[in-house]
Amino acid sequence: MTPRIDSVLPLLTTLLPVLYALSAAAYARIYVREESTGARLGPVILRIAVLVHVAYLVSRGFLEGHFPLASVYDFLSATGLSMALVYLYVEAKEGTPNTGVFVVPIIFLIQVVSTAYGLIPPGPKVPIRPFWFELHTMSAVMSYSAFSVSAVYGILFLALYREIKSNRFSLFYRRMPSLETLAQMNIRAAGGGLVLLTCAIGLGLGWLHSTGQGTFGDPKIWLTVGVWCIFAFALLAYHRLGWRGPLAIYASLVGFTTLLLSRVLVDLFLHSFHEFR
Amino acid sequence: MSATGHPVSTELDFVCVGLNHETSPIEVRDALVMNEEEVERTLRQLRERAAAAEALVLSTCNRTEIYARGVTHPDPAGLIASLLEEIKGVHLSGRGARLYTFHEPDSMRHLFRVASGLNSQVLGEPQILGQVKDAMDLAGRHGGSGPVTARLLEAALHCAKRTRSETGIGRGPVSAPFAAVNVAAKVLGHVADKRALLIGAGEMSGLAAKHLMDAGLVTFAIANRSRERGEALGKCLSARVVSLEAIPVVLPGADIVVSATSAPGVLVTEDMVRTAMKLRKNRPLLIFDLAVPRDVDPAAARLPNVFLHDLDALGAIVAQSLEQRRAEVPRAEAIVEEEVSRFLRWYRSLELKPTITAFRGHFERIAREELERHKGRFRPEDQPALEAFTHGIIQKLLHHPTTRLSRAGENGTDALSRIDAVRDLFDLGEEKDADRNPR
Numbered sequence: 228m229t230p231r232i233d234s235v236l237p238l239l240t241t242l243l244p245v246l247y248a249l250s251a252a253a254y255a256r257i258y259v260r261e262e263s264t265g266a267r268l269g270p271v272i273l274r275i276a277v278l279v280h281v282a283y284l285v286s287r288g289f290l291e292g293h294f295p296l297a298s299v300y301d302f303l304s305a306t307g308l309s310m311a312l313v314y315l316y317v318e319a320k321e322g323t324p325n326t327g328v329f330v331v332p333i334i335f336l337i338q339v340v341s342t343a344y345g346l347i348p349p350g351p352k353v354p355i356r357p358f359w360f361e362l363h364t365m366s367a368v369m370s371y372s373a374f375s376v377s378a379v380y381g382i383l384f385l386a387l388y389r390e391i392k393s394n395r396f397s398l399f400y401r402r403m404p405s406l407e408t409l410a411q412m413n414i415r416a417a418g419g420g421l422v423l424l425t426c427a428i429g430l431g432l433g434w435l436h437s438t439g440q441g442t443f444g445d446p447k448i449w450l451t452v453g454v455w456c457i458f459a460f461a462l463l464a465y466h467r468l469g470w471r472g473p474l475a476i477y478a479s480l481v482g483f484t485t486l487l488l489s490r491v492l493v494d495l496f497l498h499s500f501h502e503f504r
Numbered sequence: 505m506s507a508t509g510h511p512v513s514t515e516l517d518f519v520c521v522g523l524n525h526e527t528s529p530i531e532v533r534d535a536l537v538m539n540e541e542e543v544e545r546t547l548r549q550l551r552e553r554a555a556a557a558e559a560l561v562l563s564t565c566n567r568t569e570i571y572a573r574g575v576t577h578p579d580p581a582g583l584i585a586s587l588l589e590e591i592k593g594v595h596l597s598g599r600g601a602r603l604y605t606f607h608e609p610d611s612m613r614h615l616f617r618v619a620s621g622l623n624s625q626v627l628g629e630p631q632i633l634g635q636v637k638d639a640m641d642l643a644g645r646h647g648g649s650g651p652v653t654a655r656l657l658e659a660a661l662h663c664a665k666r667t668r669s670e671t672g673i674g675r676g677p678v679s680a681p682f683a684a685v686n687v688a689a690k691v692l693g694h695v696a697d698k699r700a701l702l703i704g705a706g707e708m709s710g711l712a713a714k715h716l717m718d719a720g721l722v723t724f725a726i727a728n729r730s731r732e733r734g735e736a737l738g739k740c741l742s743a744r745v746v747s748l749e750a751i752p753v754v755l756p757g758a759d760i761v762v763s764a765t766s767a768p769g770v771l772v773t774e775d776m777v778r779t780a781m782k783l784r785k786n787r788p789l790l791i792f793d794l795a796v797p798r799d800v801d802p803a804a805a806r807l808p809n810v811f812l813h814d815l816d817a818l819g820a821i822v823a824q825s826l827e828q829r830r831a832e833v834p835r836a837e838a839i840v841e842e843e844v845s846r847f848l849r850w851y852r853s854l855e856l857k858p859t860i861t862a863f864r865g866h867f868e869r870i871a872r873e874e875l876e877r878h879k880g881r882f883r884p885e886d887q888p889a890l891e892a893f894t895h896g897i898i899q900k901l902l903h904h905p906t907t908r909l910s911r912a913g914e915n916g917t918d919a920l921s922r923i924d925a926v927r928d929l930f931d932l933g934e935e936k937d938a939d940r941n942p943r
Contacts, residue, residue: 391691392805394817396824400690401676406788407693469785472809 233290239283244342246276247307247335254327258402269327270318273311280308294361300344302368307337309372313419317376317412323404326412330379363430366423371486373420374458378483380413381476388473410475414465417479421458428455450489457482518652520611521584521603522562522569525625528601535594538563540642542591546570547648549587554580558650560657562618562639564632566625569618571611573652581605609848612656616840616847619664621673627829628673628836633664651921652854656847663843667836675832676825681712681762683821684792684813685719688760691788691811696720701758703727703751703772704765705737708794712762713741725754729765752776756783761791763799770801777804792818854923860909862932867898 253269284305287295295301314330387403390396403409428451435442461478464470470478525533538546543561550556550572557574570584577583585596585603596603606614614623619636621628640657643649649657668674677683688695700716702709705728713724724743727750728734738745746754748771755761755776763772772791777800781789786809793800793814805812871894875887882890909926926932 387690391687391811394813394820396817396821403690405689405693406691411693469787471785471787474786474808 236283236286236290239279239286240342242279243276243283243304244335244338246272246279247311247331247338250276251328251331251335254324254331257324258328259398266324269331270315270324273315273327273331277308277311277315280304280311284308294365296361296364296368298344300341303337303341303344305365305368306372306375307334307341309369310334310337310375313369313373313376313416316419317380317416320415321404321408321412323408325402325404326380326383326409329383330376333375333379357434359430360434363427363434366430367427370420370423370427373416373423374483374486377413377416377420377479380409380416381480381483384409384413384476385473406472410471413476413479414462417458417482418462421455421462424451424455424458428452447489447493450485450493454482454486454489457485517575517580518571518573518608518611518656519575519580520569520571520606520614521581522567523601523603524567524569524623526623527604529599532594532596532599532601533566533568536563536568536588536592537565538568538592543642544646545591546587547643547646549591550575550584551647553577553587554583558643558653559648560639560643560653561648562615562636564635567618567623569614571615571653571656573650608851609844612847612851613840613844615656615660616663616844617837619660620667620836620840621664622667622833622836622840626678627826627833628668628675629678630668630674633661636660636664651924652851655850659843659847663840666843667839670839671832671835672828673832673836674829676821676828678822678825678829679711679715680794680815680818680822681708681792682715683818683825684712684762684790684794685715686821687792687811687813687818688716688790689719691790692759694720695760696722698759699723699725699757700760700762701725701727701751701754702737702743703748703761703763703799704795705730705734706764706766708764709762710737710740712764712792712794713737716760716762717741721760725758727751727754729767752779755780759787759789761789761800762794763792764794765799766795767799768797770799772800772804774801774803774807777801777807777810781807781810794818854927856910856923859923859927859932860906863909863926863930864898864902864906866930866932867902868895871895871898 250269250272253272257266257269284295296305310330311334314327314334318324318327383403384406387400387406387409390400391406404412428448431448434440458479461475461482464478465475523532523536538561543563546561547559550559550570554572554575554577556572559570559572562569562571568588570587572580572584575583581603588594589596615636617623619633621630621632624632636657640649640654643653677686685695688698692698695716696719698721700713700721700723702713702724703726705726709726716724722742724738724741726734726738726741726743726745727748728737728745729748731745731747734745737743744754748765748767751772755772756779761772765771777789777791788809788811791800791804791810791812793812796815798814800812800814802812802814804810875891875894879887905926909922
């Protein structure tokens with residue numbers, strides 16, 4: 228089994244960015260051309276890419292004996308996959324493939340970088356970790372992806388909002404779903420991200436408590452809790468306080484910006500036991 | 505002579521005679537719109553006076569066209585013009601009306617283009633599809649339709665659906681009220697559960713209300729200077745009617761506002777909108793100012809979540825849509841050509857002579873194949889006798905059906921059904937390049 232997986236992995240590693248590139252091109256075609264013919268091509272290729280991606284991760288899992296999430300390269304690859312999954316979920320919910328052109332190219336770029344990293348010889352083997360620790364990392368990665376997708380929809384909302392307010396009715400206006408739909412996509416993705424982040428924090432704290440490794444005072448933990456609070460407030464404002472329009476979108480974008488800044492802050496200036504190598 | 509210049513036998517021709525917005529003024533078109541009784545009379549007259557085997561009347565505000573098959577009259581255009589004058593009591597000469605005549609295949613192509621909205625005043629408008637269906641129903645009810653018209657209309661409707669789904673010929677709004685509904689849907693998603701306030705009860709408000717109702721919206725309020733006029737429109741919409749002074753009261757409850765009055769000054773001020781937005785907790789408010797001079801203070805557009813659009817803005821959307829539709833015409837025309845060719849292949853397969861030839865050929869081919877298959881079981885010297893024997897059986901079996909089929913040509917409409925049935929039963933296919941032969 229192992230030698231076979233070994234031989235398939237390079238093929239899958241190369242195939243992934245190609246499939247994401249094809250999918251991005253198909254979504255671009257959907258955006259540029261309005262006819263329904265070929266509208267399914269993008270979603271179909273993206274689904275195939277996701278399946279290949281899952282096969283790739285499973286193969287690596289078999290090979291390495293744990294979920295492959297031990298390096299920046301792994302982190303990027305998992306982020307790409309989870310962004311694709313979140314996007315496909317939102318697309319299916321809202322029934323429009325026209326926004327794929329703004330999400331899938333990002334996934335493609337992430338995968339290209341990940342594949343490029345993958346060409347570097349792997350480092351020392353990671354020790355076997357408990358399953359729920361793997362769940363912690365997986366849910367954290369998926370929550371970041373969901374927040375990224377939410378941010379894309381937030382930005383699209385703001386762009387369309389400005390376009391309509393200023394009486395400009397360009398191709399972008401024609402292709403985008405309604406503002407209400409974009410707001411829904413933004414909130415749905417943020418909601419999903421918040422649930423996953425809650426799981427990640429809970430599992431992480433549980434792991435910390437049971438193993439005693441690391442510290443509750445870790446800056447990454449507190450910054451992540453801060454991000455959680457901002458997104459929780461954004462969702463509360465939308466669902467309970469009735470915030471609508473740009474205000475609600477800004478709230479979720481503040482959450483995403485804080486998330487990005489916190490990662491940069493931790494990686495560059497603060498010491499954390501949460502580090503990918 | 506057909507429009508393509510080919511000589512056409514009137515006995516066989518599928519002819520179209522009519523007028524539309526391109527050839528006749530609105531007064532003439534209005535005067536020629538037919539009700540069901542008049543359609544029935546026209547179809548009857550065509551049968552009685554011109555021996556039309558099948559006929560169809562398409563009468564809308566933009567066109568009156570008569571399609572007929574098998575008209576024996578030497579001048580179908582003249583006959584139909586006099587029929588129209590008789591039935592509608594209108595003199596066509598000297599009123600700027602010009603009748604056009606198309607013979608097949610141009611008559612068929614014309615119907616396909618009409619159904620697809622390519623011949624409409626507003627390019628790609630969808631109402632014509634329903635009107636063609638109505639014409640089909642009327643022809644069916646009053647003995648006008650037959651196998652060819654039924655199949656022709658079916659093909660025309662299929663063609664129209666293709667042009668709509670495969671091209672952008674019907675995409676985008678083409679009137680200011682329609683554009684307003686389009687923008688509202690772009691902001692709010694679904695408008696069905698929203699509430700609309702119409703300021704003014706004139707034609708423009710009525711048109712906007714119609715488009716909003718088409719989009720599923722059911723809750724209307726009307727603010728109008730004249731209570732009576734407001735009530736008249738309010739009755740159609742089951743709407744609450746208020747005076748113009750009550751606008752600040754009803755404004756917070758509306759998600760979509762359409763203002764189209766002839767008032768000389770502003771009716772909806774920025775302050776009114778600001779107050780309304782506070783009361784509606786900043787939920788999006790769409791305001792369409794279709795009035796000249798404008799009814800709504802343009803400063804209201806600066807408020808967050810207020811989308812204010814005037815006629816200029818909506819006009820830009822309409823112009824854009826029309827431009828896009830025009831760009832789709834070549835693709836739509838290509839589909840029409842495809843569908844016309846497909847229909848003509850079927851139509852020409854109904855030729856009598858090729859059908860009989862194909863029918864006999866079908867049996868003879870089977871006989872040849874069977875003889876070939878069992879060749880080894882007989883002595884070579886027996887082959888001629890065997891072939892004669894098989895041929896004799898086929899001749900006897902096919903004599904009666906062939907005779908009946910040959911005589912089918914004398915029975916008009918029945919003949920086509922019979923020929924079609926034979927081709928279908930024996931899977932004789934469609935003769936792509938069959939010469940035209942008397943049916």
